[in-house]
Amino acid sequence: MGLGLIASRAIRPVNFFSSSRFLLRTIVSKPELQSSAAAADASPEPDLPPRTPVGGARVHFTNPEDAIEVFVDGYPVKIPKGMTVLQACEVAGVDIPRFCYHSRLSIAGNCRMCLVEVEKSPKPVASCAMPALPGMKIKTDTPVAKKAREGVMEFLLMNHPLDCPICDQGGECDLQDQSMAFGSDRGRFTEMKRSVVDKNLGPLVKTVMTRCIQCTRCVRFASEVAGVQDLGILGRGSGEEIGTYVEKLMTSELSGNVIDICPVGALTSKPFAFKARNWELKGTETIDVTDAVGSNIRIDSRGPEVMRILPRLNEDINEEWISDKTRFCYDGLKRQRLNDPMIRGADGRFKVVSWRDALAIVAEVAHQVKPEEIIGIAGKLSDAESMMALKDFLNRMGSNNVWCEGTGTQPNADLRSGYIMNTSISGLEKADVFLLVGTQPRVEAVMVNARIHKTVRANNAKVGYIGPETDFNYDCQHLGTGPNTLKEIAEGRHPFFSAISNAKNPVIIVGAGVFEREDKDAIFSVVETIAKKGNVVRPDWNGLNVLLLNAAQAAALDLGLVPESSNSIDSAKFVYLMGADEVNLDKLPDDAFIVYQGHHGDRGVYRANVILPASAFSEKEGTYENTEGCAQQTLPAVPTVGDARDDWKTIRALSEVAGMRLPYDTLGGIRSRMRMVAPNLLQVDEREPATFGHSLKPEVTQKLNPARFKSAVENFYMTDAITRASKIMAQCSASLLKK
Amino acid sequence: MAHALQRIWNHGRAMRATVCPLSRPFSSDALVQLQPGEIGKVSGIPEEHLRRRVVIYSPARTATQQGSGKLGKWKINFMSTQKWENPLMGWTSTGDPYANVGDAGFNFDSEVAAKEFAERHGWEYVVKKHNTPLLKVKSYAENFKWKGLPKTDGN
Numbered sequence: 051m052g053l054g055l056i057a058s059r060a061i062r063p064v065n066f067f068s069s070s071r072f073l074l075r076t077i078v079s080k081p082e083l084q085s086s087a088a089a090a091d092a093s094p095e096p097d098l099p100p101r102t103p104v105g106g107a108r109v110h111f112t113n114p115e116d117a118i119e120v121f122v123d124g125y126p127v128k129i130p131k132g133m134t135v136l137q138a139c140e141v142a143g144v145d146i147p148r149f150c151y152h153s154r155l156s157i158a159g160n161c162r163m164c165l166v167e168v169e170k171s172p173k174p175v176a177s178c179a180m181p182a183l184p185g186m187k188i189k190t191d192t193p194v195a196k197k198a199r200e201g202v203m204e205f206l207l208m209n210h211p212l213d214c215p216i217c218d219q220g221g222e223c224d225l226q227d228q229s230m231a232f233g234s235d236r237g238r239f240t241e242m243k244r245s246v247v248d249k250n251l252g253p254l255v256k257t258v259m260t261r262c263i264q265c266t267r268c269v270r271f272a273s274e275v276a277g278v279q280d281l282g283i284l285g286r287g288s289g290e291e292i293g294t295y296v297e298k299l300m301t302s303e304l305s306g307n308v309i310d311i312c313p314v315g316a317l318t319s320k321p322f323a324f325k326a327r328n329w330e331l332k333g334t335e336t337i338d339v340t341d342a343v344g345s346n347i348r349i350d351s352r353g354p355e356v357m358r359i360l361p362r363l364n365e366d367i368n369e370e371w372i373s374d375k376t377r378f379c380y381d382g383l384k385r386q387r388l389n390d391p392m393i394r395g396a397d398g399r400f401k402v403v404s405w406r407d408a409l410a411i412v413a414e415v416a417h418q419v420k421p422e423e424i425i426g427i428a429g430k431l432s433d434a435e436s437m438m439a440l441k442d443f444l445n446r447m448g449s450n451n452v453w454c455e456g457t458g459t460q461p462n463a464d465l466r467s468g469y470i471m472n473t474s475i476s477g478l479e480k481a482d483v484f485l486l487v488g489t490q491p492r493v494e495a496v497m498v499n500a501r502i503h504k505t506v507r508a509n510n511a512k513v514g515y516i517g518p519e520t521d522f523n524y525d526c527q528h529l530g531t532g533p534n535t536l537k538e539i540a541e542g543r544h545p546f547f548s549a550i551s552n553a554k555n556p557v558i559i560v561g562a563g564v565f566e567r568e569d570k571d572a573i574f575s576v577v578e579t580i581a582k583k584g585n586v587v588r589p590d591w592n593g594l595n596v597l598l599l600n601a602a603q604a605a606a607l608d609l610g611l612v613p614e615s616s617n618s619i620d621s622a623k624f625v626y627l628m629g630a631d632e633v634n635l636d637k638l639p640d641d642a643f644i645v646y647q648g649h650h651g652d653r654g655v656y657r658a659n660v661i662l663p664a665s666a667f668s669e670k671e672g673t674y675e676n677t678e679g680c681a682q683q684t685l686p687a688v689p690t691v692g693d694a695r696d697d698w699k700t701i702r703a704l705s706e707v708a709g710m711r712l713p714y715d716t717l718g719g720i721r722s723r724m725r726m727v728a729p730n731l732l733q734v735d736e737r738e739p740a741t742f743g744h745s746l747k748p749e750v751t752q753k754l755n756p757a758r759f760k761s762a763v764e765n766f767y768m769t770d771a772i773t774r775a776s777k778i779m780a781q782c783s784a785s786l787l788k789k
Numbered sequence: 790m791a792h793a794l795q796r797i798w799n800h801g802r803a804m805r806a807t808v809c810p811l812s813r814p815f816s817s818d819a820l821v822q823l824q825p826g827e828i829g830k831v832s833g834i835p836e837e838h839l840r841r842r843v844v845i846y847s848p849a850r851t852a853t854q855q856g857s858g859k860l861g862k863w864k865i866n867f868m869s870t871q872k873w874e875n876p877l878m879g880w881t882s883t884g885d886p887y888a889n890v891g892d893a894g895f896n897f898d899s900e901v902a903a904k905e906f907a908e909r910h911g912w913e914y915v916v917k918k919h920n921t922p923l924l925k926v927k928s929y930a931e932n933f934k935w936k937g938l939p940k941t942d943g944n
């Protein structure tokens with residue numbers, strides 16, 4: 051011990067800055083030297099350091115009585131019964147090398163990299179597939195385990211090409227890392243390596259199949275998470291290949307995730323191929339705005355450019371997946387950007403002007419029209435801060451006609467439970483019956499669909515769907531196409547009604563496409579009748595949900611962006627479009643003055659008189675609320691383009707030019723203003739459930755219109771200004787949607 | 790041997806916790822009490838960089854990798870976006886002295902350490918929630934479990 055103290059003083063300066071985890075898992079490099087000490091250490095020692103589970107993981111105990119105790123390297127851990135040896139090691143803070151095991155996929159147990167020694171077992175065991183038994187003594191750093199790993203590694207590398215210098219996975223490759231840590235320093239294989247023909251999986255996933263180590267993660271991902279049975283394994287022995295059997299593209303909206311889960315460079319990103327090395331990239335943890343789910347992402351940038359987008363763990367929202375739109379829309383951030391303020395001249399062409407001139411003209415025109423002729427429309431990608439500023443500004447100008455596109459002309463913003471997902475996304479996993487009303491979650495909110503798929507797989511949940519013919523990647527009963535079916539269910543005449551009323555945790559999801567219908571109140575009241583009769587809303591379970599379409603919607607409704615009159619467009623003279631590209635301006639009078647403030651030269655600019663450039667979600671700090679009512683913030687990853695400014699700053703400046711100064715000039719200021727209107731938007735990363743139920747609603751007198759539901763998203767790959775500008779998304783819609 | 794190494798390591802950690810000024814402030818019974826922002830001032834950092842807004846976060850695991858070696862650290866994001874491509878060489882130029890500080894080897898062992906560091910430099914900080922994985926029971930036998938009759942396609 052005394053020696054140890056002296057030694058520790060001696061080595062302290064050396065490892066002064068090294069990571070605390072560096073020495074926690076000691077890799078035994080010299081078995082001869084280690085064997086005696088390792089064997090003698092088997093009994094737990096009193097001064098074992100407290101260990102934290104790998105990655106700070108929380109352990110889910112279904113039943114606290116079912117805990118068992120196992121020993122990992124002599125350290126006792128309590129784990130729920132049924133966990134595998136690998137999970138036990140993870141709880142004990144020991145990361146076991148693995149290739150085929152993935153915590154979100156089923157267990158295959160075919161790579162054998164996770165071999166560990168278990169006392170009294172004659173052979174090393176594959177820890178990922180072996181259930182941990184009470185009192186098991188697991189040893190992860192013994193000569194046996196080391197030798198086993200080394201052997202597996204040698205076999206894996208036998209047929210693995212020496213591609214690392216030209217491989218996109220290089221630098222973030224599990225095979226590379228683990229062969230450095232656990233492999234031998236030389237191989238004994240002198241024959242030819244095998245080679246495999248590359249497969250064409252579409253415009254997103256690049257394949258170099260020679261690199262594949264047959265871990266089958268991609269196969270399991272495709273069938274278990276994405277719900278497409280496209281990939282499979284063919285042949286056996288050294289003829290084993292991953293493929294689609296007949297040449298076929300991978301038509302899943304989650305296909306990009308196979309790039310992440312592939313532990314080697316067999317599946318890599320096609321748009322990112324040879325663009326950058328991952329160690330050159332700077333990661334910024336932020337959130338996605340291409341749909342209302344608010345997936346957690348990491349934007350990897352190099353210098354002023356976004357190079358790629360990766361998912362980031364959030365168990366409550368996107369687990370560890372993202373949709374292809376989220377992952378590959380980034381090239382749209384570099385194309386068709388508006389970078390200078392512009393004014394349309396008499397000849398119909400835009401002329402670049404200074405900010406000062408542009409704002410002066412906008413302020414002047416705004417003062418010339420009557421207050422009730424001013425309208426403001428926030429776009430689907432707007433952050434809460436700028437919507438707050440827009441509303442405050444227009445209110446000061448005397449107009450109250452401000453809304454967010456996609457919420458319809460008479461949104462119901464009074465009861466929060468009427469527009470958010472009350473069950474919460476992770477709560478969907480408890481459901482056993484789903485009724486989807488006018489929503490196609492597969493294209494509207496891919497991550498929500500993935501949860502439903504997971505639930506259907508895990509507990510055979512039943513899904514009923516009312517809406518136009520569409521594709522589902524799980525078993526689904528198509529009940530009908532229009533509100534009449536809904537009425538039948540509400541009146542108990544439809545067989546699906548008994549499914550709902552007999553269910554333990556029924557879930558009804560209404561699509562936000564319904565917001566645009568004239569009879570939306572009637573539809574909601576029918577849905578509420580079903581909910582009431584089917585016992586969907588109980589004190590312990592709220593299964594009545596609305597699935598929103600756009601990132602801005604929830605915050606817009608929270609902030610009360612509701613137009614005063616539903617046909618204000620018809621008489622408007624001054625229109626402020628804040629990134630709104632999808633409003634129907636046909637009815638707008640011809641002499642109306644349109645200001646378009648946004649980051650892309652998209653549909654909105656065609657009629658604009660003044661263009662004010664703004665920054666995109668990757669360039670600004672903004673608050674977005676997702677469909678389940680969880681406020682999250684984006685962080686800037688890259689500088690903005692040209693002379694563009696954050697939306698709220700532009701509006702703040704305009705208010706000053708117009709002589710109606712808004713009382714905030716910092717982000718903190720505008721956020722405290724938001725706190726007064728919607729305090730939940732300041733509860734970042736916390737889901738704020740709605741407090742009042744639907745029962746408070748007034749009686750609805752509207753008539754149900756039997757017209758069938760429309761699909762809200764026509765083209766999954768192109769839904770907003772960024773994705774419409776993206777080349778990759780255009781390729782996807784061309785080849786995957788066959789349009 | 791492994792345990793001896795671990796003991797040494799722990800000892801080293803304990804020492805570091807008390808001595809290293811980077812991750813802990815001076816102990817509270819010291820004669821001089823530090824005011825927030827003072828360290829920044831005495832080290833001659835320009836005024837505008839003493840009033841920065843920073844984000845303290847713990848980086849998530851890279852989705853492409855399974856290893857956990859880089860997990861559990863805390864970092865400071867300076868939200869530095871003053872960058873441009875230099876017209877002469879095409880390299881990235883920056884107007885922000887902190888542009889590369891946050892990415893490089895600027896790690897803290899704990900959230901508290903990162904917060905204290907930011908306080909001493911007078912930065913206004915927000916701490917991002919650290920999302921952790923949830924370990925659920927999984928078993929190999931699950932693959933062969935009877936889940937009822939296979940359903941037919943469609944209705």
Ligand code: SF4
Binds near residue numbers: 292
């Ligand atoms: S392609 Fe990648 S994920 Fe699929 S089996 Fe091969 S190595 Fe595994």
Ligand code: FES
Binds near residue numbers: 147150161163176178
């Ligand atoms: S991880 Fe256990 S066999 Fe592959």
